[in-house]
Each structure stands twice: as C-alpha cells, then as structure tokens.
Amino acid sequence: MAYALFYQDAKLSKAYPTEADxxxxxxxxxxxxxxxxxxxxASPRPVLxxxxxxxxxxxxxxxxxxKNKADADREARLEPKLSS
Structure with missing residues (x-):
C-alpha cells in the first residue's frame, strides 16, 4: 500500500511506501x-x-x-544545513 499527501481529492505528492514517509x-x-x-x-500532537x-x-x-523515498532521502542529505 502506498501513501500520498492530498488536499480534498487532489493528490499533491508522489507516492511513498509508508505513511511515516x-x-x-x-x-x-x-x-x-x-x-x-x-x-x-502537556503534549501537543502533530496534525496537518x-x-x-x-x-x-x-x-x-x-x-x-x-524510488520516490530514496530520491527524497538523497535530496534531504544534499540540502545545506542552517546553523542556529
């Protein structure tokens, strides 16, 4: 089963292997x-x-x-990290 980000009925992202991705x-x-x-x-929960x-x-x-997950992971590693 693949998962993606939706707004109403429009698929906004590529498909990924897991909901966590x-x-x-x-x-x-x-x-x-x-x-x-x-x-x-005491503990807020993340929501979209x-x-x-x-x-x-x-x-x-x-x-x-x-492949979509691998591409996203590779892009994340290549992005410059901002120091705080």
Missing part, C-alpha cells in the same frame, strides 16, 4: 502544526494544516514509491 515530507514542507486539546495540554490529509493512494503508471 509522507509525514516527513509534510513536516519538511511546513504543513505540520502542533495541536492540543484540553486533555493533551489546512485540511491536508495523508491517505492510501493508487500508483500512477510507472511510479515507484521506494
């Missing part, structure tokens, strides 16, 4: 915010901003989720 992409893209409820004030969703998806023809 798409969460990583969404976090890197600034689409994840911390939300709290009255019961969770603006009604984005991560859900199972159909693969496009010739799409390879493992």
């Amino acid at each position: 798409v969460w990583k992409l969404a976090r890197k893209s600034g689409l994840v915010v911390d939300a709290t409820s009255d019961d969770e004030k 901003d603006n009604d984005y969703e991560i859900r199972p998806c159909q693969l496009d023809p010739d799409e390879d989720p493992a």
Whole structure:
C-alpha cells in the first residue's frame, strides 16, 4: 500500500511506501502544526494544516514509491544545513 499527501481529492505528492514517509515530507514542507486539546495540554500532537490529509493512494503508471523515498532521502542529505 502506498501513501500520498492530498488536499480534498487532489493528490499533491508522489507516492511513498509508508505513511511515516509522507509525514516527513509534510513536516519538511511546513504543513505540520502542533495541536492540543484540553486533555493533551502537556503534549501537543502533530496534525496537518489546512485540511491536508495523508491517505492510501493508487500508483500512477510507472511510479515507484521506494524510488520516490530514496530520491527524497538523497535530496534531504544534499540540502545545506542552517546553523542556529
């Protein structure tokens, strides 16, 4: 089963092997915010901003989720790191 980022019914990302891979992409893209409820004030949980969703998806023809993940991991390693 492959997963992707969606807004309403539009698939916004490539397909990835796991839901965790798409969460990583969404976090890197600034689409994840911390939300709290009255019961969770001490530990906020991450949620997607603006009604984005991560859900199972159909693969496009010739799409390879493992290759998409490898490409994203390689790009992340090549990006310059900003010092704080």
